[in-house]
Every structure is written in C-alpha cells, then in structure tokens.
Amino acid sequence: MNPVSANLIPWNPEYGSIATLAYQHLTGLSNFDHNTYARNLGKPPRHIQIQISGIPPHLCTHTTVNTLLDKLAIVQEIILNPTNHRYIVFAKTHCLDVIPPTAAIGIKRMLDGKLLFNIWPILYEIIEINNQHTGTSCHEQLEQPIRLGNFTSQCKNILWISYLDCILTYILFPQNKQTGFMEECYSPRPDDEATSKHHYTGIIHTLTIHLSDSDIYIKQTNI
C-alpha cells in the first residue's frame, strides 16, 4: 500500500473556513421565516430527519443547530454523532421545498478594524419520515431520501466562490496574507477573541504517515 501523509497541526477556530469581508454580505442577510410563511399559506407539516455535516467542532452545540433551522423547521430532537461531528435532527416543517441541500455557517471576527466572516460550507441531507417520530428509532419509518442530489458539485461551487473571496481579501489586506487560510497560522486568542488579531507563530509542523497494510510508519518533515 502506498504511503499516506498527514499533517499534524494544532486545532484553531478558523480551521476549514474561508475568511471574507463581512460588508459584502450584510445587505443580503435576511431573517425571513420560511416556515411560518408556508404554514400561514396552509401548507401541511411534514416530519423530516436532517443530517447536517460540516459544522466545525467548536460550533457543535444544540443552539447552533436551532439557529440554523430556526426559520426552516421546528426542531424536535437533536442528536450529535461525536465520532464524525454530524448531527441528526428530527424536525417538523411546513416548507420542505425551501430547505436547501447546501448552506453555510459563519462567525464574526474583527481584524484590523474590519469585520470578517469565517465561513464553512455545510450540507443538509433530508429524509422525510412517514409517521411522527417517536423519539427512539425511526429508521423503519423512513421513505426514500428526497434530496440526495448534487451535493458534490454544489460544494465545489461554494469552494470556488470562497477561493475568489480569499483572493480579494488578500488584495485588500496585503499585510495579513494569512487571513484567508488560517489553519496553519494561528496563535491562541485571548478571551476577547472577537477583537483580537491573529499572528503566525513561525513554525509549521508536518508529519508524513506511511501506511503499509496494517503497519504505519511516521516520519517528521520540517517545511
């Protein structure tokens, strides 16, 4: 078996995110309540199971899930799979047709007086449930997945947009070239992290893991 290399890096709160200037998005933000709107139109409630993947570990709280789905569904039960940081959510919605297969989650951050968003793409995998969820096991009640479509291509679109954003951020903040990809350039933040700056600590540690069937050999490389 060919070797597989993995880098060992300390976790940081920006890992896996794209930093983008917030002002570009502020005018497009809305709080439209799709679920209430659909309910008022007389659309019937539907019981669904949503698998949510992509939420970064530090944002994995029930409150985050409730916030994500706040205008889309009434959340009934939230289960976190700690082995892969994926959520299974049981919910009731009047606007099933509006729940997107892909979305994004962001958090605010101040850098050099500029408001940034750190953004991660997330996926919703939705399954409609025949009968109302009883709270224990619903797998036998599930219908065919209704929205397993084009996740990969939509994710690619999100990432391409993210990369373009990143380039723009580099141009606007040439003194902070680490802004876009912070994962290897992080130093711990003080308690008031929302207003703190991030500085590259200088050394990046890279390890290469070699797999040979069941054996694994690791060697360290300094880059």
Added chain:
Amino acid sequence: MNRSSCTMDRFKYSNLTIIEEDHYIRSRMNQLQQIIIARLPHHGSWNITPQTIRTAIQSQFGASIAIDDISQYESNFLLQIHSPTTRKSMLSI
C-alpha cells in the same frame, strides 16, 4: 443566551447563517485547545480508521490514545491529546 442569526438567500454564500459567538462556543474552544488535527491529503481515498490512527500514534510517539478521543471532521481526524507533553511531542520537530 446571546445568539442571533441571519440568513443570506440570494448573495454569494447562499443560505448563510451567522452565529454569534457566545459562552458555550468559547467554552468549546477552550476544550478544543487540546485537539491536534491529522490532516490527510484531499485526493485519494483510504480506509483509515480511528484504530489505524491510534496504532500510528502508539508506534510513533509511544502514546496511548483512547478511541473516543479520535473523531472525524470532514476528511480529517481530530485527536484529543490530554497530555501536554504528548501534545508537544507530536507538534515538535
């Protein structure tokens, strides 16, 4: 609980929800300071399991890590290393 959200429907990042950083998130961030990310290459597919990762860490660093302390995030693994000494060893050249 101080958290709000806003959703972006039609602009670049569709369906963007902004989360307000609160006490719970800061608490989680403190817990995660012990985490080391084992970042695998983007291309290729391997059947790497938490057991495989545990064996690698044991082999390389002589450190024992519980399976429950290994989780997957996207295509990478998160390793919760409780011992500062082991953590330093794993991140040192």
